[in-house]
Amino acid sequence: MRGYGGRILHVDVTTGRNRVEPVSEAMARSLLGGNGFAARLLLDAVPAGVDAYDPANAVVFAVGPVTDTVVPGNSRACVASKSPLTGLFFDSTFGGRFPATMKRTGFDAIVIEGCAAEPVYLKVTEAGAELVPARSLWGRSTRDTVQAIQAVEGADTDVMAIGPAGEHLVRFAAMGTYWKNREGFAGRGGIAAVLGSKRVKAVTVSGTRKTELADAASMKKLLEERREPLMTGTKALTTYGTPFLVKPINTLGALGSFNLRRETFADAFAISGEEMHAHHHARDTTCLKCPVACGKQYEIREGELQGLRAKMPEYETIFAFGSMLGNAHSASLTRANDLCDLLGMDTISMGVTLAFACEAIERGWLSEREVGVPFGWGDWRGMLRLIEMTATREGFGNRLADGAWRLAESTHPDATRLVYAVKRLELPAHSARALKGMSIGYATASRGGSHHDTRPTPQYAPGYDRRSPDGKPEFAVRSQHFTAVDDSLVLCRFTSERGFGLYVDEPYTRMVRAVTGWDMGVDELERVGERVINLERLFNTREGTRRKDDVLPWRVMHEPIPDGPSAGMHCPPDELDMMLDRYYALRGWDADGVPTPERLGALGL
Numbered sequence: 146m147r148g149y150g151g152r153i154l155h156v157d158v159t160t161g162r163n164r165v166e167p168v169s170e171a172m173a174r175s176l177l178g179g180n181g182f183a184a185r186l187l188l189d190a191v192p193a194g195v196d197a198y199d200p201a202n203a204v205v206f207a208v209g210p211v212t213d214t215v216v217p218g219n220s221r222a223c224v225a226s227k228s229p230l231t232g233l234f235f236d237s238t239f240g241g242r243f244p245a246t247m248k249r250t251g252f253d254a255i256v257i258e259g260c261a262a263e264p265v266y267l268k269v270t271e272a273g274a275e276l277v278p279a280r281s282l283w284g285r286s287t288r289d290t291v292q293a294i295q296a297v298e299g300a301d302t303d304v305m306a307i308g309p310a311g312e313h314l315v316r317f318a319a320m321g322t323y324w325k326n327r328e329g330f331a332g333r334g335g336i337a338a339v340l341g342s343k344r345v346k347a348v349t350v351s352g353t354r355k356t357e358l359a360d361a362a363s364m365k366k367l368l369e370e371r372r373e374p375l376m377t378g379t380k381a382l383t384t385y386g387t388p389f390l391v392k393p394i395n396t397l398g399a400l401g402s403f404n405l406r407r408e409t410f411a412d413a414f415a416i417s418g419e420e421m422h423a424h425h426h427a428r429d430t431t432c433l434k435c436p437v438a439c440g441k442q443y444e445i446r447e448g449e450l451q452g453l454r455a456k457m458p459e460y461e462t463i464f465a466f467g468s469m470l471g472n473a474h475s476a477s478l479t480r481a482n483d484l485c486d487l488l489g490m491d492t493i494s495m496g497v498t499l500a501f502a503c504e505a506i507e508r509g510w511l512s513e514r515e516v517g518v519p520f521g522w523g524d525w526r527g528m529l530r531l532i533e534m535t536a537t538r539e540g541f542g543n544r545l546a547d548g549a550w551r552l553a554e555s556t557h558p559d560a561t562r563l564v565y566a567v568k569r570l571e572l573p574a575h576s577a578r579a580l581k582g583m584s585i586g587y588a589t590a591s592r593g594g595s596h597h598d599t600r601p602t603p604q605y606a607p608g609y610d611r612r613s614p615d616g617k618p619e620f621a622v623r624s625q626h627f628t629a630v631d632d633s634l635v636l637c638r639f640t641s642e643r644g645f646g647l648y649v650d651e652p653y654t655r656m657v658r659a660v661t662g663w664d665m666g667v668d669e670l671e672r673v674g675e676r677v678i679n680l681e682r683l684f685n686t687r688e689g690t691r692r693k694d695d696v697l698p699w700r701v702m703h704e705p706i707p708d709g710p711s712a713g714m715h716c717p718p719d720e721l722d723m724m725l726d727r728y729y730a731l732r733g734w735d736a737d738g739v740p741t742p743e744r745l746g747a748l749g750l
């Protein structure tokens with residue numbers, strides 16, 4: 146099969162035993178790879194109802210047919226598990242160089258199960274996997290760990306490592322890979338904590354296998370045709386990175402601030418991409434073979450944090466540590482981001498959890514004595530200290546480490562009403578109130594509060610009716626199919642959306658044909674997306690997810706945006722109900738949100 150290594154590696158870290166499973170053409174064509182393979186493998190491997198930290202839970206790393214080809218943004222992989230934050234199916238994608246190197250091992254997926262007796266790192270080569278003792282690495286940061294392992298294994302080996310937060314089972318622990326030109330982080334859903342529970346400090350990959358294309362000439366033609374839209378569409382990303390979004394989204398009245406009490410932030414300019422670029426930009430960084438270079442390294446040249454050199458905080462991070470906390474100290478955003486990267490934590494969940502804590506303190510539901518450090522709106526010093534405490538579960542950090550929802554449950558009987566989360570996953574910076582497509586999108590997302598299930602991008606386009614619920618269930622279904630296909634190919638979302646389109650369409654079928662040789666039409670490719678969504682839903686319904694869980698944060702359903710250009714917008718329960726009815730009907734699920742045997746049969750599941 147062109148486009149595939151053709152093998153899946155299963156590793157039991159309790160015993161070190163390896164098993165190699167061939168990838169059939171039927172599996173590849175029906176699920177593509179990445180997200181699709183991970184959904185199938187997890188549904189088969191993880192028994193229903195097990196705790197995320199049970200050795201029976203699995204972590205799957207998966208690449209796709211497009212990984213390590215010539216398509217811009219191809220060095221992208223998916224890591225998936227049952228999430229300790231949501232208790233449901235979860236996948237997170239990341240870039241850098243690791244994904245391309247993993248493809249060169251000849252394994253399309255690596256399934257990690259069991260629990261090692263001592264800390265180890267998992268060394269994966271073309272020959273399989275071995276466990277390497279890693280006691281000396283336990284407690285070290287993600288970057289130190291990557292550097293220490295590369296010093297032993299060589300610079301051509303790529304390493305994905307967890308930090309102290311993963312070891313301390315922080316429910317939103319992240320993992321990171323470092324390469325001289327660009328880092329990659331799989332942040333969301335706490336999958337790094339699942340690796341921590343297995344005492345796996347890192348996974349390394351090295352190999353030399355090449356991914357051959359079925360039709361290189363057709364691929365060349367496709368890429369030539371798409372070069373202009375790709376480079377035009379990513380101009381702002383190339384110049385500023387994702388922080389370019391701060392200004393336009395604030396202007397729309399859709400930038401959550403002060404724990405979502407408002408959706409404008411008066412100090413947005415101070416934390417905008419333009420302003421931070423002017424003061425902090427040091428150099429551009431890019432994933433392997435990507436012409437966009439949306440990554441930036443910042444250098445803080447003045448003030449208390451002078452001398453700090455670190456990765457630029459992404460738009461979502463600026464929202465979480467900036468506007469949501471009422472914090473306009475831009476250098477502190479870079480420091481908070483850097484701390485989260487090194488300690489291994491998701492910035493969205495960390496910031497939104499702190500935003501809840503801020504409001505709870507203001508209401509007197511949490512006392513300063515409980516929190517242990519001075520903290521309130523705009524207090525960036527308190528923010529930085531609490532981030533450090535969370536990673537090692539020190540003091541109040543022990544409660545923050547369980548995420549906003551669990552913290553709220555232990556705070557006050559009404560406190561979960563203040564939490565900006567769906568299915569216990571804290572929401573990112575694309576408004577659930579001001580973008581009606583995100584309302585139904587978040588409510589039905591397999592992951593919960595993720596903007597990579599249903600995409601906000603089309604909803605920001607001029608002419609898109611973001612205010613009306615009409616047509617939004619149809620939009621969410623189509624967008625979810627697109628993200629499932631995109632994450633199965635696996636492609637970077639920025640290069641794919643801007644270069645090849647926002648929905649499953651002809652450019653993607655041409656891409657699949659050029660890589661694999663399969664004559665796949667748009668409908669067949671769209672059905673791949675639908676199949677992946679149904680596999681994820683099957684995983685979640687097996688864990689008990691039903692219509693009652695497809696809800697939005699209380700504030701989104703009951704408190705209209707108070708002022709600004711989106712004033713009055715929210716998604717009341719009856720409107721959500723109406724959209725859910727339509728959404729389930731489109732999906733062929735029953736009224737409780739459970740996939741029907743008829744629809745599953747039609748999808749070959």
Ligand code: SF4
Nearest residue numbers: 218432435437439637
């Ligand atoms: S657009 Fe950015 S994140 Fe995507 S592959 Fe290129 S450098 Fe990496």
